[in-house]
Amino acid sequence: MSNDVGAEIVPSPAAALVRLARMKAGLSQGDLAVxxxxxxxxISAYERDRRQPxxxxxxxxxxxxxxxxxxxxxxxxWADDAERDDGRGSSAAHRAQWERWxxxxxxxxx
Amino acid sequence: xxxxDEAPPLDAEAILTVLNDHRVDYVVxxxxxxxxxxxxxxxxxxxxxxxxxxxxxxxxxxxxxxSLGARIRTEGVPGGLAFDHDGAGLARxxxxxxxxxxxxxxxxxxxxxxxGYDDLITRARMVRVGGVExxxxxLADVIHSKEAAGRTKDxxxxxxxxxxxxxRGG
Numbered sequence: 001m002s003n004d005v006g007a008e009i010v011p012s013p014a015a016a017l018v019r020l021a022r023m024k025a026g027l028s029q030g031d032l033a034v035x036x037x038x039x040x041x042x043i044s045a046y047e048r049d050r051r052q053p054x055x056x057x058x059x060x061x062x063x064x065x066x067x068x069x070x071x072x073x074x075x076x077x078w079a080d081d082a083e084r085d086d087g088r089g090s091s092a093a094h095r096a097q098w099e100r101w102x103x104x105x106x107x108x109x110x
Numbered sequence: 111x112x113x114x115d116e117a118p119p120l121d122a123e124a125i126l127t128v129l130n131d132h133r134v135d136y137v138v139x140x141x142x143x144x145x146x147x148x149x150x151x152x153x154x155x156x157x158x159x160x161x162x163x164x165x166x167x168x169x170x171x172x173x174x175x176x177s178l179g180a181r182i183r184t185e186g187v188p189g190g191l192a193f194d195h196d197g198a199g200l201a202r203x204x205x206x207x208x209x210x211x212x213x214x215x216x217x218x219x220x221x222x223x224x225x226g227y228d229d230l231i232t233r234a235r236m237v238r239v240g241g242v243e244x245x246x247x248x249l250a251d252v253i254h255s256k257e258a259a260g261r262t263k264d265x266x267x268x269x270x271x272x273x274x275x276x277x278r279g280g
Binding site for chain 2: 017
């Protein structure tokens with residue numbers, strides 16, 4: 001499910017896709033639920049990683065938002081491994097750097 | 111074996127300082143560019159850069175990589191693999207995953223969904239981070255590149271990036 005990376009709660013891929021689709025479509029959770037034919041609480045549970053949709057349900061929800069998930073398999077790239085990133089991103093050093101960058105952004109990113 | 115524990119902690123400011131000292135033209139893209147614009151996402155372990163591709167700039171980049179002690183980042187080889195390079199050699203690959211004592215850096219000449227440096231620099235903003243000033247890709251470009259790349263880890267961060275972009279009126 002979701003992954004706590006330092007100060008950030010990284011959503012599961014399914015949760016991110018449902019939320020992203022709803023945002024792109026400009027729909028409320030209730031709107032999307034009606035279109036997908038599922039309870040609103042289900043959409044909320046997916047987005048909050050309280051439940052994981054089956055792939056078929058995920059595709060149905062995305063379709064209800066007017067979107068299609070296009071899938072293709074790519075060779076695994078070790079240098080891009082998310083878990084590798086996440087494990088190290090949670091270190092105290094990375095959190096400190098993250099805070100410095102945020103502070104700097106607040107001071108002058110415009 | 112993973113090198114998660116052996117990888118040097120990222121000192122992005124120091125890496126950018128070396129690039130600036132060598133007068134390399136580049137745009138920071140990826141998660142660091144988003145973080146530098148206040149996006150609420152956690153730090154990643156590397157910094158992504160899109161260099162300008164002129165011969166002069168690539169020669170400067172090559173010299174900067176020498177100064178950084180950059181090596182090819184690869185699984186099972188803590189510290190990376192040594193490689194010989196010059197400007198022309200760097201141009202022969204679309205991207206480079208590198209590691210140096212200051213951390214990991216990825217060079218990508220044309221990030222997915224973008225037109226490379228000449229495209230990104232037109233919307234980039236100069237941001238001072240600590241003691242260093244760097245050209246940072248516009249958040250919309252960061253989002254666009256992550257969406258085009260479509261890797262799972264990119265998708266997982268897109269909702270937060272979209273929300274941040276909308277919150278700031280983008």
